[in-house]
Amino acid sequence: MAEHDHSAIKEHMNVVGADGVHLGTVDHLDGERIKLTRADSPQAEDGQGGKHHYIPAGLVASVDGDTVRLSATAANAAELFEEAE
Template sequence: MEIAGSDGEHIGTVDKVENDQIKLTKTDSSDHQHHFLHFDLVDRIEDNRLYLKVTKSEALAERS
């Protein structure tokens, strides 16, 4: 499932959910590593797309 920021910009693709974090696929990462976003950032799921409460730039700054 695609992940988009509140601004509608593509952030990544869900690999899986682990505990309270969303694991992103490596293919969407410039460093080809898995990154994680906290599940609390999720705003809604609509049209097979997961939208966050924050913009793309804010999400990229928060990912681990």
């Protein structure tokens, strides 16, 4: 797979899995990770409020208009979330 120019990824873009399921909204690009907005964060299992999550930019399959499409399904990508401290 070709390397993508991650500079095309901008804040407020929608992030969707390969299955078309909405995963989050881009807060900003942080090196080789995409930081998602806290508003889109899945609730933690213990009921705590949302946190910023990061997904590896390497999961990006394409950037089409204002949508970042991943090579993984939304559920698989969510398993790779890194929580911000």
